[in-house]
Amino acid sequence: MDGNFQETVLNLVKQIPAGKVTTYGEIARRITGSVRAARAVAQAVARNPYPIAIPCHRVVRSDGDVGGYSLGVEKKIKLLRAEGIEIGGRKVLNLKHFKIKIN
DNA sequence: CCCATGACTAATT
DNA sequence: AAATTAGCCATGG
Numbered sequence: 001m002d003g004n005f006q007e008t009v010l011n012l013v014k015q016i017p018a019g020k021v022t023t024y025g026e027i028a029r030r031i032t033g034s035v036r037a038a039r040a041v042a043q044a045v046a047r048n049p050y051p052i053a054i055p056c057h058r059v060v061r062s063d064g065d066v067g068g069y070s071l072g073v074e075k076k077i078k079l080l081r082a083e084g085i086e087i088g089g090r091k092v093l094n095l096k097h098f099k100i101k102i103n
Numbered sequence: 104c105c106c107a108t109g110a111c112t113a114a115t116t
Numbered sequence: 117a118a119a120t121t122a123g124c125c126a127t128g129g
Contacts, residue, residue: 005126024111032125038111040126046110047127061111068110076110 005031009044012102016058018083020100021092023062030102038062046070058083064091 012027024045028037045056051071057079061067066087069076077087086093 003127028111028125034124035112036124037126039109039124040111042110043108043126044110048110056110059110063112066110070110073110 005040006044006047009041010048010054010056013045013048013054013056013059015102016055016100018055018058019085019098021058021060021080021085021095021098022100022102023060024067025062026099026101027059035062042067060092060095064093064095066090066092 008031009027012030016022024038024041025035028041029035031037031041041059045059046068048054048056048070051057051069057069057076059067066073066076066080073090077090080087080092085098092098
């Protein structure tokens with residue numbers, strides 16, 4: 001198979017440290033050079049086979065909304081809170097503060 | 104190759 | 117500030 005895109009996405013996600021987050025768009029930008037593939041990135045992480053080992057719960061929306069999660073949004077919020085990320089409603093507070101760029 | 108789908112985004116209302 | 121809308125792109129049928 002040639003599914004290099006998903007593989008690349010998951011490899012980048014693996015590099016996000018606990019207590020930090022990034023956005024679908026940032027990952028897209030890192031891979032394609034533009035934010036336009038953000039939706040494709042979401043597709044890739046949505047099929048993440050190992051949700052805990054590969055911390056896709058640390059990928060959120062650009063507007064601060066936590067976005068979705070294969071094991072349920074509530075679960076995603078719990079995981080993020082457990083890592084010290086503050087969340088109000090469905091949004092990450094101070095996103096700017098926790099957001100990081102990937103190498 | 105065409106068409107539908109979705110864990111998105113930026114802009115507009 | 118919340119809701120809508122159009123645009124985009126990697127998959128899978």
